[in-house]
Amino acid sequence: MAKRRGAQWLAALRTPLGAFSAALVLLVLAVAVLGPILWQDAASVIDTNAIGQAPSADHLVGTDELGRDIFHRVLVATRLSVVLALIAAAIGVVTGLVLGMLPAVLPRPLARLVTSAVNIAVAFPGLLLVLFFAVIFGVGKNGAVLAIGFALAPQFARLTQTLSASVAGRDFVSAARVAGVGRIRLLFRHILPNIGEPLAVNATLGAGGSLLAFSGLSFLGIGVQASDYDWGRLLNEGLNGIYVNPAAALAPGVAVVIAGLAFNLFGETVAGVIGVRARLPRLVHRPLQTAKVDDRPDSDDTVLAVENLEVAFPRSSGWTVPVRGVSFTVRAGEAIGVVGESGSGKSLTGLAVSRLIESPGSVTADRLDFAGTPVLTTPERELRTLLGTSLAMVFQDPMTSFNPTRRIGRQLAEVSEQHQGLSRAKAFERAVDRLRAVRIPAAGRRAKQYPHEFSGGMRQRAMIGMGLMGDPRLIIADEPTTALDVTVQRQLLRLLAQTRAERDTAIILISHDIAVVSQTCERILVMYAGRIVEDLPSAGPEMTPRHPYTRALLATTLDLDTDREAALAVIPGRPPEPDRMPEGCAFAARCPLATDQCRAEEPELVVVAPEHRVACWHPDEALSSAAGVVVAAGGAE
Template identity: 50%
Template sequence: MGVVVLAMLGSLAVLAVAGPLWWGHAADRPDPSAVLQGPTGRHPLGTDHLGRDLLARLLASTWPSLLPAVAATLLGAAAGITLGALTAVVGGRARRLLGAFVNLLLAFPALLIAMFFAALFGAGARGAVFALAVACAPGFARLTQTLAAGVAGTDFMVAARVLGLRRHRLLLRHVLPHVAEPLLLNVTVAVGSALVVLSGLSFLGLGAQSPSYDWGLLLSQGLERVYTEPLPAVAPGIAIVYAGVAFQLLGEVLAKTATRHAAPRHAEEPAPPPAPAGRRPASPDHVLEVEDLRVALPAGDRTIRPVRGVSLALRRGEMVGLVGESGSGKSLTALALADLLPDGARATWNAHWFLGADVGSLTRGERHRQLATGMAMVFQNPASAFNPALRIETQLTEAVRAHHGTPRDQAVEQALVQLRRVALPGERRLLRSRPFQLSGGQRQRVAIAAASMLRPDLVIADEPTTALDVTVQRQIMDLLRRLRRDDATAILFISHDIALVADTCDRVLVMYGGTIVESLPARRLADGARHPYTRMLVASVLDLTADRDGTPPTVEGPPPDAAGTDPGCPFLDRCPQRMDRCAVEGPVPTLLAPGHEVACWRPLPLAAPPGQPETEEAET
């Protein structure tokens, strides 16, 4: 498509430049002996009423036909984009007035407005250009208004207003750069439409006037004898269609090019890694097992690897906490397990079992069906997880109706049962609500109810309590415990709250730099952590005995670079226990006690009770 468009636009450009130079003289030279001739060898399209060669006039009029269309589009786009973008930087009353003005202009067809203003400005090419600019400006204004509305309420716009930036700077720096791409694509497409409209105005006698001429005027003159000599009328029509299609296709090509980086790459999905010879089968009591999970994300000319060899297993009815600072790879690990990685990301593993099935051996459809019915996710922000245009009833029942074929009435009853389980009052009224009509706590409860509709074997809760107050947080945790107890559901609980994880989970996985650095029972997190990073995380949790005047303890130093390729320990630069071996060899998980593994060449000794020295243990 790109090659075809390039060829079409190139031919138009050559004709626009060379047409007046090569055929301009022949186009304007009358020949009384060849008036109104049909197509001949000397005049392939025939001649007009003055004996002028119609092919030469058609080729020479390329520039007078294209230039007004481009000029009218640019003038209309400039006026419309400015008008629409102003709605994002002016006050409420001015915004409403501008919106009403745009709506008023859009109430009339663009061609009717163009004809009215062409007659108002006077017949001629200049009047037609200004008339078409006025006609197409409302369309650009409405598009810009819609795009700018998504920018006007952002945090960076609020911050810019607080800083006191003037409106023209807000417009040029903060609004237009964020909406420029779709506007430019629309301008390209609009040139083709403008060409057709201007040709129509010339055809009606409101555009180019003799002795000037363009394709529209040539079409009008050729139509007078279309029944005797159709070619003089058909040829200008073909030229108009050819140029219009060229600009329309240019917009399509540019749109595809702009969105190519975000296009899904299902056809390029990598094949699952081959199974190692002699690999053990899945454990019957495990819902999920994954070994050496890795995630790679393309970022320009380099590759980011935020997950670098995660191994974990969850038993039925077990609640496992996954903790670590921001950027450690927790959420990407969860998305990789649920096959929800962003486009372009690639996940590999040595082994991946879910509900006893080898995920790598399943087809894409089989994997999606198994994950859709056996796994559920509760996201941190349920407002973005729900569709604001659909009612809660639709979003709660669509899964059981799609995967189990449950009738609508029965699915609604199941939804009411789940809403009662999460202690939401007014269930039937709530089913008729939309997500934006609920509070944050209610949306999170509905998200948990939706996750339990299919009675999944595994629920991944990605920071479900971070944005909630402590009262609602406690209620959400009680709901997860009830879900685990009643349905024997395994729960992978991702959180930054170390104290909450220690209080509610059975085991804790500590993640740093894309790897699991420590796995231990939750009850031992406070006094049994052996990895320096885990010990620092625990020490950063303040309690009532903390010194309010002192500096809160933190993990000093920056996190590791996700694109780095250093072979050593990812915690090397921040570790007070580092030694030479840590810089050249990454630590491997070592079993220190039943259920307690640490990936560290020099684990810390056990924390001693108050008043007693720490226990000295041999270096592993």
């Protein structure tokens, strides 16, 4: 990785732009370092016999009103001009970074206040902000440094907020939250490393802007004061005699342009190498029909109890409710499958249970208990350790589930460091052991590799290994076999089954493939339009679906006995949009058994057999019919 990045730098420096920008930067820095050492005396000598002279062999750009050599003074002023500009840029970058990160760690009202203040500041022209802060901090180089730094901060803060928001929704950040990583550690270990490169590029470009701004303040008489001098002050002095000696003003102006060009071009070169990874109205929820609570009573081995779970998101005219009145329980060692088409609310249910739905999303429930602890009312600090050690989340996309800037072993070890108090070395040893437990070959070597060096199946295994770093009582696997070949799928499902058998761990397997779920899980929750429409046992002959949608899903699955000459079975139509939910049963428009009652009244989820619930007005007709499926040319939806 380091060798490849070094080769990229060499290649960039060989380009005309890279070579030219590097040469300019080195020239400016060399003059800044050597200027006062080599030419301080020549720049300070007062010669009353050479006052205001034009350019000559002795004085390349002439002399000032005291007979001092202007060329040497421009060279000596390089250090002060560059140093002050870099200090101002550093202040702006650090201040902007802090302001940009604060919303992620502050309580929401204060976060909104900081964000609003940054947005207001960004709306003002930069020069007005500089002058405003210059009045506050006073005349002089110290005041000018602070003024430019704080004027630069809002733009950098806005950039930091935007980049942070683009990373904060990634799966590996959610996985870190599930692991119990605190907000500050999450920010510095998982978010900032992934936005550091574009921030570095903009910091380099900001240095050139600071140089121009500082020279401008000194030119106006607000910046550097006598007896010190920088390019802006020399430019101001040169203008007094511009009609007699134009070179006196031209020399510092050229120096400002060259230095500013050097920083900006170098920023473009850096960008070419590393690239740029690159309050809501108070609304009222739509009244929902309360779902009938799971008929299975709680027992001592109940791991998760959910009653009337609802997930809602605000919009301008009301609330969108993609998860509506979901109720179920999960017991120790039990495997439950959650199936349904895309948009049915499967993943949102898993995220809500894991407390990963962020504002402005709203999660409500009559009851949401994990391991006997109420998830919605327990303070985050108290809940963090429980979720970090007893709940594991395996996300759909293994590539985005890991932080790409950190090695696999260190990401797994973080769980033990945070919640089990292990040292860095001991935690890493445990991480290697967990990788070995999930059948990662050469686990010691693999633990030192980055996520992109793992195959898709190995990344999913490593995700399960991360969940096993603690002692999970529940694993929520959200489409863990998507985009994997059938051999790897079978290995992962077998690994989950083995983990369940060895540790008595409960598993919620979220999938769109009802055939996989029926072969892996004891119970199936079928979701449609944000509701559980059927909860049934899946083992052997006891699997007798009573809802037309469940039977339709089963009919669209393929096996070795499927007639290859026949058209594929599909479910006609599309599921309704969450914000356009029809009256009555949401499946009525696609169901051939639908009646006027189905279109007018939404059925409750009721018990029709032991441990079997269904939300349908005609479950008996569905049981005796293959209704709900239309045979047509095309693929199964």
